[in-house]
Amino acid sequence: MLHFELVTPEKLVRADDVYMVVVPGTEGDFGVLEGHAPFMSTIRDGELAIYKTxxxxxETIRIEGGFAEVNGVGLVVLAENVAA
Structure with a gap:
């Protein structure tokens, strides 16, 4: 399972173990699975698609701007804003 965290400047919005997350990167959408190579990307306004299985x-969550980091622990999305 992939460890996923969604964070805004105000708080940790979500932390979960999931199968895959598709992130709206500024260079195009990208999917992250467990074991993905480490990298960082800026993200554009769009929707995260979170696959539990x-x-x-x-499940989709609307985000606005920020960064995504894939590291040895998992995926962290640092969003400027998360739509309620």
């Missing part, structure tokens, strides 16, 4: 229906 391999064939499951994704």
């Amino acid at each position: 391999q064939n499951g229906t994704p």
